[in-house]
Amino acid sequence: MTDRPYLLERVGPAAVVQLYADAFHTLAPEDRVLAWHLYEAALAGRDIYYDQRYEHGLAMRDVIEALFAGRAHLPADVAQAIERYTKLFWLNSGPYDHITARKFVLGLTRDQFVEAIGAVAAAGIAVPLGGHATADAFVDAYARDFLDEAWRPMVTSKTPGPGEDILASSANNLYVNLTSADVDAFEEQYALNSRLVKDPDGTLREEVYRVGGRYGATIARVVSHLEAARDVAPPPTAIALDALIRFYRTGEEEDRRDYDIAWVTDARSPVDTINGFIEVYLDARGRKGAWEGLVFHEHPEKTRHIRRIAEHAAWFEAHMPYAEAYRRTDVVGVSARAIDVLVECGDAGPMTAIGINLPNDESIREVHGSKSVSLANVVEAYEQSQPESLREEFCWDEAERDRARRFQAFAGELATSLHEVIGHGSGRMAPHVGPPQAVLREQYSTLEETRSDLVALWFIADPVMVELGLIAADDHAEVVRAEYEAYARNALVQLRRVRQGTHLEEDHMRNRQAIVHWLMAHTTAIERRTRDGRTFHVVTDVEAFRAGVGRMLALVQQIKSEGQYEEAVALFEAHGIHFDPALRDEIVARVDRLDLPSYTGFVMPRLAPVRDETGRIVDVEVSYPCDLATQMLEYSKNYRMADVDRARHA
16 A cells, blocks of 8 residues: 555645545444544635634635636746745645644735736636625735735744733734733633634623524534434443533533543543534633644554553553652543544644543543543555655664664654543642643643653653563663664754744743753763764763653653642753754754655545435545645635634634
8 A cells, every 4th residue: 555645745845645544434324424524624624723823814715726726827936925824824834834833925026926816717716705895906905915924923822922911922813903912901701712812991791602693604514414423323422422512502610510421431442533612722721722623533453552551551650750749540532542543633733632631631541531542544655755865874883774774654643642641641630739731821732732742752662562562572662772873863844944043932842952962961871972063962971861751751740739839930941942943953954954844744535425316414524635735625625614703704
């Protein structure tokens, strides 16, 4: 199957890769029908995230898609700029880079933009101008959005300049006319699932994401597909879907908790979904959920290893290198499996994680457990599409290169499983401390990712990996070293993604740098070396690496469990946020010489129903578009946000 296309194209800094779901045909027909309804529910909500990410995102997309469709009628350089911008817009769900949070621009002059709209319209292609009478009027209204990278430059700004506010400096659409001081003085009833608005008279109000509220008509469409899914789902899944439907209708916290509990309890159904306002990375405060939709099914053959980890969660908890007071005493409900993704949209795609652990509610995790999934077909697609040259460039010597070739993919997948299953599912808050998202604020997400990575780095070196049959005894030492070396390299290589500025914004990037820089500052495990003008991170002492990981994990768990906000700020200011721009420029130059992408976006499988003579859906077929533009234009045509919601929110 390796002769099929994986890497489809390069678009500026991005690679576009096809995702395959090879095991879909092994599902029973009724499970494939369930997957279809959940697939429709996921795509029905896709545009919510575009609007959350930037208030003009949907209007901008309408125009650039029309220009993309009519690019044959434009000068070659203009057509090329429009094609590049449109594809990056699709991959990032708007005009801000998903990794760096920085704005990217169209790369045309104002006059070229106006002329392009006119030329495409003259060719008979409708160009939606959002109520503006002329191309000039539209461009006057939106020029800074498309053309000025200094206008609202960051979608999420956790580290703004001196005297600047994290909310006022963030361009996302989660808060309107607000500063952090406004929010601190306001008691939110719907912290996760609302937009917070300050009216001209100074009144603060929550626009709740629910049927009848913000995005109400679009959410009603999602609900209609969830209802169809519920009617064909096995009982545990039907119970969870019914709870999700109820939450979408009320928006109430109690109903959200009921859904999370029902969802985490449904651990064995072959088809599953994540649908809702889940992760808080988009919000500089770390409180507002960004909408996402995923549908996936278990890959039984690849589930055995990750399930072995979950089955021994209590052992892992008891052997954590942090204080016993912060360990869970009753580890329940931890489940894990490998999955094949059928669709990811909103905050989940086209750029995707390789592992997921939910729910995020700490109180539910501690009592009811969590579900972890390893995205097996995403991992496979990464492996099949990534060139060897990146590894070759940043390994110190041939021994490291050989280890990476033989063990890096395996070690990385195992570390991801440990991160998701044990990392996010471990530890507890001190009794006197409130919810960690509330007390740790904008530091929470980075701290939690740091903690989970440290858990993985700690346990991958434990003999229990061999005892559980997860690593062959003869390979264990080399697997551990390969993982530690890859982690140290990544703190360098990830700088290729941040081509402007001098600090990291994305939580996962901050956490990786924090761990490596903390180890360099407090242990002898990693050396920074230079050779021929090139910088390397070299792991010199594996035992010191693991010992340092244990010490740092104890510190990070204490910060989380005790809600030590100032300590979290100090940790990441010292080690996780800032970098030397000269080093970044060196890394970028090395990567550019190799013509390597900075990130990857995926083209999803396409599902299509098979109907009998009465029109009833009796089966579902899967195919692969192998073309980003085809898929994105289909999505925009078939799953456009409800007009009433667009009109209300314009």
